Amino acid sequence: MQNYDEIIKKELYNTKYGRLFVGDSVELSKSYLCRYYKNKFNLIITSPPFPLNNKKRYGNLQGNEYYEWFIKLAPIFSSLLTDDGSLVIEIGNAWEQGRPVQSLLHLECLLGLVKNQHADLRLIQEFVCYNPSRLPSPAQWVTINRIRTVDSYTHVWWIAKSDFPKADNTKVLRPYSKKMLRLIDKKKFNAGKRPSEHKISQKAFAKNNGGSIAHNLFELETLDPSREVRLPHNVLSFSNSISNDYYLKRCRSDNISPHPARMHSGLVNFFIEFLTRENDLVLDPFAGSNTTGYCAEKLKRKWISIEADSGYAHNSIIRFEEPSFDSKLKVSTHLGGDSVRKQT
Template sequence: MTPDELAGPVREIYKTDSGLMLHGRIEDALKGEHLISLKGKVNLIVTSPPFPLVRKKRYGNETGQAYVEWLEALAQSLADLLTDDGSIVIEIGNAWEEGAPVMSTLPLEALLAFKKAANLHLCQHVICHNPARLPSPAAWVNVKRIRLKDSFTHVWWMSRTKNPKADNRQVLSPYSKDMKRLLTTQKYNAGARPSGHVISETGFLKDHGGAITANVLELDDPASMPESLLKFSGTKWDANYRNYCAKHNLPAHPARMQALLSSFFVNFLTNEGDLVLDPFAGSNTTGAVSQALGRRWLGVEANEEYAKGSQGRFVAAEE
């Protein structure tokens, strides 16, 4: 299905107490009453746009240079929706040249073009690492065995200001066994290091409730993720959605955002009651985790069947 075939009026699919799902292209939604009324009011945009794959998929991805131009054209309108201290978080996967064991730079080109078009600041580049992913690209990894398994995606956190709302205390990781031991014994080898840094015991042996999370998110390793978000891990959290789609003869989205990833940034960059937008909502993972975390949400999805199926994320709580 091409983007032109997805075009049409933007309309409401369903509501919850905290959010609203719209069916329509984001290009059209940005011109409509729902999003125009939210200019300057969105605290966080967190999304995973269709990846710049070689071949078109059912969810309407652009390919090649057209992908870069398409994402670039959306940048300013999306940035205009943000509050002064709001953020945009975009996850985008890797791409490969057609028929060759050569990586494409299109994902990075698209991100850079998006950043420049909206005059955004890159607050941090985060890697979403998932070693449990199936080996790909299969032709070069499984068959010819000349490349390594592709197991990460890029996540760019951008904002209009250099100091957007953020609090890493809201996404602390569990302490390691060694750190727990140090907090118990209160004994640490303080002093100068070969690098010249001087490590003091002052503050270092204070229990802050957890460790500051690194900018490489290991989504398949619960020990490295905030304990408060582990309810979003694994396949069990997705069960209601999959069952709902099967019951209503609706296709499940083939490239669903990982709930741990979405919930991490919602918790990190917003407070309860804040508004979160996903302009490429798909199965509406972002809306569901936002609601579970006490945020308001708005989703926009170009494929009507995916938009309808995403209601399955809320039926357990609403029925």
């Protein structure tokens, strides 16, 4: 087991609220986090490497090797979470090698994670993140043979150690529709029993609660152009490819390759505000460009992020150099500072 001094040498930078380490997340979790942060994290939110057929630079295992690696995360995550803490994992679909058949691997991983006998975890709710700006994939079957449709969504699994993890959906309300605002204003609607046997009271739509309850489908772009996207205020209604993001602008201007599998900042904001409070502790063990740390910092949550690729870790410093963002960034000189940022 690595000692404390060796671990600290892996810290690339720290801010007012958080720290980013460069290294293997499983190794660092076992040797450092499980020792000093056992049962301390209120939220673990991450997008681990997907089980893709083609190897990516950011690293990804395949098949049974991926499954075995994934389910071994269960006891680690369980030991790090508070009793009312949550684990949120975003993961995409996988396809069988050389076949137009969707793999069951991601579902097997979910079942293996929550059924791991060394971790007391359960699936609280599944969310779907729809993003029509994703490139057509799998390309062989979508754009070449044209026998499949575009894979345009990812799964987001909300998992916890308790049936009742800390959560408050009033913190992530959607804006009311124009129709609903009219109902609230007029206080006149068709009350009574519906064909579904639900009973609508006379006061059901009379009170303005500040917004409607969020759905478990995130439209990063509208499904129907004729209506307005009503995402919670803290979920930004644009896709990850939009060019007005400071991180992407800096990557272009500095000739840096951005991380190819960034988590959507609006998605991270949603779960941080839904499942935590100010000064709670958030972990992202597969940080990538450190969207989680950036969002947690803005929302005044304490955070720890881990990224195995030193280049992507160094590039994530850009997020905390945003002019309007007073992050009190301190970069460790012993890990090379700006000198190892990866160029295109």
